[in-house]
Amino acid sequence: MAKARRQTPDARRTRGASPKATRAKRQAPAVPIRERLAAALPGALAGLVAITVVAGVIWLPRVLDQYPIRQVGVDGVTDVRRQQQVQTALASLVRDANYFSVPLEQIYQRARGLSWVSEVSVRRQWPDTVSLDVTEREPVAVWNEAVLVARDGEPFKALKQYDLAGLPRLNGPDQRLEEVMSFYHSMGKLLRDVGLGIERMEVNARLTARLTLDNQMQLVVDRENYVGKLRRFTRLYRGVLSTDSRGVARVDLRYADGIAVTWRDAEADKNA
Known part of the structure; x- marks a missing residue:
C-alpha cells in the first residue's frame, strides 16, 4: 500500500491560492488632472512672464517714442521775458522725455526755484504737453537799484524780467x-x-x-x-x-x- 505524502502547510497555501491573484501586479493610483495642471502652472507662468519682459524691452521704447513732449504750456505769466526764462529753465528736462517719463517733480522744483515764482503746479496734458500754472510775485518797489520787493515785503532778484516803469x-x-x-x-x-x-x-x-x-x-x-x-x-x-x-x-x-x-x-x- 502506497503511503500518502505529507504536505507542508506552505505547500498547501500555495496550491490553494488563486493563479490570477498571484499574477496580478499592484498598479499606482492615477494623479488627478487638477493636480497635474497645478504642478505645471508655475513653469507656464514663468515662461509667460519671460516672454512679456522680452517683448516689453524690445517694443516699449518704440511705443513710448510715439508720444514725445512737444511743448511746455505756461499759464499765469504775463511777460514774454519771464515766459522765455521758464522755457529755458525746463528745456533740458523735457528735451528727450515722453508723455509717460517726463519728470514732473523735477520740473516743479526747477520752476519753483525761479526767484519771481511764488507758486506753481505742474501736470501732463495729453498727448504731448506739460502744463504749468504759475503764480508770480508782484513787485511793489525797486530796492537800492539791486532787487525787487514783493507785496509781502520779500526781496527777490528779477530786475531784467520786469518792466520797472512805474515802480x-x-x-x-x-x-x-x-x-x-x-x-x-x-x-x-x-x-x-x-x-x-x-x-x-x-x-x-x-x-x-x-x-x-x-x-x-x-x-x-x-x-x-x-x-x-x-x-x-x-x-x-x-x-x-x-x-x-x-x-x-x-x-x-x-x-x-x-x-x-x-x-x-x-x-x-x-x-x-
Missing part, C-alpha cells in the same frame, strides 16, 4: 528794508488821500526820509511822529498848497509844530 525806487541801509517798507506803505496811504504818489524815497541811517512825489514835489520827514506830520501836510495841501499858483517845490516836515515850504517860483527866480 517806486526805495533806497536805504540794506539791513533796514523792513522798516523802510513800513514807512513806504504808511506814507503812501496818507498821500493817496490827496491824490499824491511816491516815485522815490531815500532813507538814511537815522530813518529820515526824503520823498519825491509823482508831481515832482519833494518831502522831507523824520521818523519822529511822521504820521502826525504827514497828516498835517495833507490837510494843508488839500486846503492851501495844491491851489497856490506859485507851485510847491519842497516841503520840510521835520518841525514839531509847522512846516517849511519852498516854492517853485522862488527857485526859478534864484536860477534866473
